Amino acid sequence: xxxPQPRSLDRGFSLRLVALAAFIAALFGxxxxxxxxxxxxxxxxxxxxxxxxDQILREFERQTGIPVSVRYDTEATKSLGLVELLLQEKxxxxxxxxxxxxxxxxxxLADEGMLLPYRGSGYERIPAAFxxxxxxxxxxxxxxxxxxxxTNRLAPTQDAIHHELSGxxxxxxxxxxxxxxxxxxxxxxxxxxxxDKLIAWHQDRLARHLREVNGxxxxxxxxxxxxxxxxxTDTDDFFEARDDGKPVQMLPVRLDNGGTICIPNTxxxxxxxxxxxxxxxxxxFLLSEKCELELASGxxxxxxxxxxxxxxxxxxVRQLQPWAADGVPLGGIDSASxxxxxxxxxxxxx
Amino acid sequence: xxxxxxxxxxxxxxxxxxxxxxxxADRGAPARRFAWILLLAPYFTPVLLTGYAYANFSLSLIHxxxxxxxxxxxxLCWKFTPVAxxxxxxxxxxxxxxxxxxxxxxxxxAAAARSDLTLxxxxxxxxxxxxxxxxxxxxxxxxxxxxxxxxxxxMASLMVVKSWTVALFDANAGGLALSESLRRMLGPLLCEAxxxxxxxxxxxxxxxxxxxxTPGGGRAHWFAWTYLAIxxxxxxxxxxxxxxxxTIRGFKLLLENFVLGREIISSLLFAAGATLLAGxxxxxxxxxxxxxGFGSVIGKAILLVAVCLGLLGPLVLSxxxxxxxxxxxxxxxRDTPVPLVLTLGxxxxxxxxxxxxxxxxxxxxxxxxxAALMQKSRAARDLTWRLSTSGKFWAVVLLFxxxxxxxxxxxxxxxxxxxxxxxxxxNMMHYGQxxxxxxxxxxxxxxxILICVLALGTRRWWAPR
Numbered sequence: 001x002x003x004p005q006p007r008s009l010d011r012g013f014s015l016r017l018v019a020l021a022a023f024i025a026a027l028f029g030x031x032x033x034x035x036x037x038x039x040x041x042x043x044x045x046x047x048x049x050x051x052x053x054d055q056i057l058r059e060f061e062r063q064t065g066i067p068v069s070v071r072y073d074t075e076a077t078k079s080l081g082l083v084e085l086l087l088q089e090k091x092x093x094x095x096x097x098x099x100x101x102x103x104x105x106x107x108x109l110a111d112e113g114m115l116l117p118y119r120g121s122g123y124e125r126i127p128a129a130f131x132x133x134x135x136x137x138x139x140x141x142x143x144x145x146x147x148x149x150x151t152n153r154l155a156p157t158q159d160a161i162h163h164e165l166s167g168x169x170x171x172x173x174x175x176x177x178x179x180x181x182x183x184x185x186x187x188x189x190x191x192x193x194x195x196d197k198l199i200a201w202h203q204d205r206l207a208r209h210l211r212e213v214n215g216x217x218x219x220x221x222x223x224x225x226x227x228x229x230x231x232x233t234d235t236d237d238f239f240e241a242r243d244d245g246k247p248v249q250m251l252p253v254r255l256d257n258g259g260t261i262c263i264p265n266t267x268x269x270x271x272x273x274x275x276x277x278x279x280x281x282x283x284x285f286l287l288s289e290k291c292e293l294e295l296a297s298g299x300x301x302x303x304x305x306x307x308x309x310x311x312x313x314x315x316x317v318r319q320l321q322p323w324a325a326d327g328v329p330l331g332g333i334d335s336a337s338x339x340x341x342x343x344x345x346x347x348x349x350x
Numbered sequence: 351x352x353x354x355x356x357x358x359x360x361x362x363x364x365x366x367x368x369x370x371x372x373x374x375a376d377r378g379a380p381a382r383r384f385a386w387i388l389l390l391a392p393y394f395t396p397v398l399l400t401g402y403a404y405a406n407f408s409l410s411l412i413h414x415x416x417x418x419x420x421x422x423x424x425x426l427c428w429k430f431t432p433v434a435x436x437x438x439x440x441x442x443x444x445x446x447x448x449x450x451x452x453x454x455x456x457x458x459x460a461a462a463a464r465s466d467l468t469l470x471x472x473x474x475x476x477x478x479x480x481x482x483x484x485x486x487x488x489x490x491x492x493x494x495x496x497x498x499x500x501x502x503x504x505m506a507s508l509m510v511v512k513s514w515t516v517a518l519f520d521a522n523a524g525g526l527a528l529s530e531s532l533r534r535m536l537g538p539l540l541c542e543a544x545x546x547x548x549x550x551x552x553x554x555x556x557x558x559x560x561x562x563x564t565p566g567g568g569r570a571h572w573f574a575w576t577y578l579a580i581x582x583x584x585x586x587x588x589x590x591x592x593x594x595x596x597t598i599r600g601f602k603l604l605l606e607n608f609v610l611g612r613e614i615i616s617s618l619l620f621a622a623g624a625t626l627l628a629g630x631x632x633x634x635x636x637x638x639x640x641x642x643g644f645g646s647v648i649g650k651a652i653l654l655v656a657v658c659l660g661l662l663g664p665l666v667l668s669x670x671x672x673x674x675x676x677x678x679x680x681x682x683x684r685d686t687p688v689p690l691v692l693t694l695g696x697x698x699x700x701x702x703x704x705x706x707x708x709x710x711x712x713x714x715x716x717x718x719x720x721a722a723l724m725q726k727s728r729a730a731r732d733l734t735w736r737l738s739t740s741g742k743f744w745a746v747v748l749l750f751x752x753x754x755x756x757x758x759x760x761x762x763x764x765x766x767x768x769x770x771x772x773x774x775x776x777n778m779m780h781y782g783q784x785x786x787x788x789x790x791x792x793x794x795x796x797x798x799i800l801i802c803v804l805a806l807g808t809r810r811w812w813a814p815r
Contacts, residue, residue, distance in 0.1 A: 020626060024619070024622045024623055024626055027619055027622070028619055028623065028687060041766075041767060043766050050774070050777060050778065051778065054609060069766045069767035070769075071766060071769070072769075072774070072777055073777075088676070089676070091676075092676065092681055092684075094684070094685060094766060170413065173412075211412055213412075213510065214507075214510065218409065218510075221406065221409055222409055222412060225406070225409065225410060227409060227410050227412055227413070228412070348521075349521045349526055
């Protein structure tokens with residue numbers, strides 16, 4: 001028989017719990033007070049890589065004094081996660097500005113009637129091929145789809161790539177096409193080839209043991225480490241590997257018609273945005289020449305779409321510009337995007 | 351696949367925990383303390399740290415997925431065997447080794463005494479042990495380890511291992527409807543419910559007075575020490591060394607551009623709120639649930655509902671809460687910390703209850719009573735701290751760190767502007783290993799430890815006056 005715990009101990013502990021609760025509540029309160037500007041901050045959903053986007057958004061905060069709260073997507077579910085979240089929140093939106101690192105998700109939101117038109121100074125400087133005629137979104141700072149090639153394993157030529165793709169694809173890597181820019185690549189192929197040919201092509205690739213991984217950065221890591229010989233990725237990931245001194249080279253992904261896939265970032269204001277004035281300021285900031293130059297000069301080497309002073313561009317970006325000029329138009333792929341996404345969801349989410 | 355893997359790991363963990371328990375019962379205090387440190391360190395190592403450290407290694411095994419899965423399973427086994435060992439250690443055998451020996455002598459079975467039993471005698475012996483309740487604790491340990499491994503997501507994701515948790519998390523982020531997520535959760539949920547029911551039933555049974563554990567022999571000790579060393583090296587030492595190496599290289603960059611300060615503070619606040627909520631629920635609801643009156647029934651009902659909600663796991667519970675706060679009446683809560691704190695508190699509740707049960711089983715009630723009788727002296731407070739409050743304190747620390755490292759609920763429910771650090775880290779970890787990220791991981795790792803050390807300084811305040 002053990003003696004019962006004295007009630008005074010229980011009571012004392014209860015009082016201390018209450019005191020601790022009050023202390024933690026006070027901490028939350030203090031946090032809210034210290035960061036009070038963030039309660040009324042501009043809410044940005046951003047699917048661009050946080051390591052790059054954060055600098056840009058902090059610079060916007062510094063220049064304008066407008067506090068920004070950002071919600072980033074994960075690398076694995078790039079852009080699709082945020083688009084789905086925005087769709088879920090459609091009735092009660094909390095996002096003011098959507099900075100998408102690709103186009104398709106933005107097109108989907110535009111089709112859903114969720115985007116608010118805005119023709120600001122930024123919109124005006126972007127060429128017509130990269131913006132919505134109704135001004136619901138505008139593109140900026142593009143990336144290219146390309147082959148990343150480990151030069152210790154393979155010569156960086158189209159012939160060598162064709163040869164590598166003719167047999168077993170055990171040493172070829174690709175991100176899951178449900179997400180991000182790989183999805184854009186699939187959508188472009190869907191538009192170009194039609195449903196049946198794309199599905200047959202996809203199944204043939206998988207049957208030949210193509211390595212499907214979580215994201216483009218994983219593709220880059222695999223090729224850079226020599227675990228795979230080649231892979232599909234984007235320019236920003238390629239330059240990350242090259243800056244690390246890895247033995248890699250790039251070649252643009254060429255479609256049957258010779259075109260390349262140039263994928264812009266897109267920015268849009270959500271209908272029902274609570275901070276419309278600030279949202280417009282951010283859109284103009286992102287679409288400005290200064291911002292495009294900053295993204296071009298940064299580690300991601302994004303290709304400016306609006307007019308910029310060419311001599312301010314890094315040499316690597318100037319090398320990319322002719323390839324970007326060969327980009328197939330992405331403006332009219334809404335229906336292909338919806339159909340392709342529906343098929344991809346049955347492949348990867350069922 | 352995950353089910354099979356978890357069943358195998360749980361079985362292995364229970365088998366391996368036996369010699370570890372013997373080591374923990376060693377009579378030499380320094381050796382025992384060292385063994386406890388080696389045992390618990392892998393368990394307390396955040397899965398994000400281990401997963402991040404081995405992410406590149408796993409990628410190098412992309413052509414050998416079975417080896418990668420095997421390595422992942424080994425890491426899980428090393429990480430969660432301590433859970434089995436602790437349960438077995440703190441759940442004393444219902445009958446002592448001496449009693450078993452006496453039974454053999456009473457049967458006057460010379461062969462049995464020499465341990466070279468015939469098959470029939472062996473079966474009889476096993477039946478006796480089962481009837482005496484000797485299988486209860488291994489079953490409970492098996493169930494709890496199964497729960498831990500079956501629901502693991504972060505490490506599987508970073509190490510590119512197939513798991514139902516990763517698939518569901520990604521599918522949900524990819525737009526899978528909540529109803530479909532719940533439908534897909536049903537199978538795993540049934541498995542988890544079975545494990546939980548088993549653990550609660552077995553651990554909840556009244557027991558005889560503890561029989562002291564018998565220290566193991568030389569060969570068993572060698573095995574246990576080797577096992578502990580390997581687990582410590584692979585789960586903690588190698589990942590910590592890799593992160594520290596990165597920290598040294600990335601420290602300057604981190605200082606120049608320390609971007610995770612707000613995220614770490616947010617995580618600490620969420621973890622503190624959730625720990626307090628879970629602790630308060632266990633403390634007060636358990637008090638209400640005592641006795642036989644109407645209040646007791648209400649208390650038990652609330653506790654049962656809360657535990658069941660917690661057992662749904664962070665993914666399903668977060669999705670349900672997210673759906674709830676989208677409704678017009680609750681919309682004002684959506685951009686506050688309430689949904690996340692509530693969800694984390696509920697997720698912690700089952701663990702908090704298990705810890706409470708362990709504390710009850712190991713508590714020295716008579717000593718505590720004596721300490722209370724000593725009234726307000728400092729010696730009494732010290733004694734009370736050692737006998738009672740220290741256990742509660744470490745239980746709170748465990749819950750706090752558990753909540754701090756949560757990823758799933760945080761990714762789904764964190765309010766805008768209060769992104770928890772794990773969400774940012776998990777996102778950045780998918781870009782691969784870079785020095786500054788390692789430095790960030792190190793800072794993230796250090797923050798809750800610093801808080802716990804500071805909290806330890808207030809320990810006298812917690813002891814009754």
